[in-house]
Amino acid sequence: MAGVIYAGFAYSAALLTALAFALFVLLLPRGTATLAPLSAVLVDLALIVLLGVQHSVMARPGFKRWFTQYVAPSLERSTYLLATVAVFWLLMGHWRFWPLTLWSLDGVLALSLRAVQVVGVLMVVFATFQFDHFRFFGLKPAWEHWRQRAAPEDGFHTPWLYRQVRHPMMTGFLVLLWCVPQMTADHLLLSLGLTAYILIGVHYEERDLRRSFGATYEAYCQRVPALLPGFRGLR
Numbered sequence: 001m002a003g004v005i006y007a008g009f010a011y012s013a014a015l016l017t018a019l020a021f022a023l024f025v026l027l028l029p030r031g032t033a034t035l036a037p038l039s040a041v042l043v044d045l046a047l048i049v050l051l052g053v054q055h056s057v058m059a060r061p062g063f064k065r066w067f068t069q070y071v072a073p074s075l076e077r078s079t080y081l082l083a084t085v086a087v088f089w090l091l092m093g094h095w096r097f098w099p100l101t102l103w104s105l106d107g108v109l110a111l112s113l114r115a116v117q118v119v120g121v122l123m124v125v126f127a128t129f130q131f132d133h134f135r136f137f138g139l140k141p142a143w144e145h146w147r148q149r150a151a152p153e154d155g156f157h158t159p160w161l162y163r164q165v166r167h168p169m170m171t172g173f174l175v176l177l178w179c180v181p182q183m184t185a186d187h188l189l190l191s192l193g194l195t196a197y198i199l200i201g202v203h204y205e206e207r208d209l210r211r212s213f214g215a216t217y218e219a220y221c222q223r224v225p226a227l228l229p230g231f232r233g234l235r
Contacts, residue, residue: 007142010078017085024092028187040096047091048193054087074145077138100185110181120175127168130159156213166226170198
């Protein structure tokens with residue numbers, strides 16, 4: 001039962017953090033510069049790199065095999081989420097703002113871009129329910145372990161959203177990051193840094209999926225674009 005409570009805490013923390021980060025991006029720019037520009041760049045870059053390293057390394061199968069020697073496999077996903085939560089709060093709490101504005105829109109165009117950003121957030125949420133929301137957030141493994149039920153074998157499925165793009169969650173994040181009515185220098189760095197992380201993360205995730213599903217996944221890649229509907233440049 002303790003494992004289920006732990007997983008429930010991780011799930012709640014992850015949802016709260018996802019909402020906080022969406023608001024963090026939507027409300028940028030805010031605050032005033034507290035460091036010299038070069039120092040602010042270095043701090044912000046360090047935060048982005050920390051997020052990318054934590055999020056990517058802990059998701060790799062080799063790390064999971066090592067990690068589950070010390071953490072129960074049923075709680076590995078929840079522990080990963082809690083580590084991700086900690087890094088996201090560190091990024092949001094220590095992000096350094098710059099006063100330089102690159103573009104600023106208002107009126108109908110600004111409202112339209114905000115609406116597109118909200119669609120991006122909803123796309124991320126919807127994507128988690130397209131396969132297994134509660135397994136993705138670590139609740140099902142803990143529950144199955146407590147109830148002594150075997151976890152189902154991994155299979156390859158392509159629900160509707162995953163027939164449009166292979167990584168709809170990442171597409172939603174990109175929409176949130178880039179469809180902004182006001183772009184400041186620090187927001188541009190955040191968008192560029194997280195876009196680079198997404199592209200690197202997608203590369204390694206697809207490498208793992210090709211190893212797991214072989215020709216089936218390769219054929220899927222030929223049919224469905226990675227991130228942008230109708231654009232097959234990233235295979």
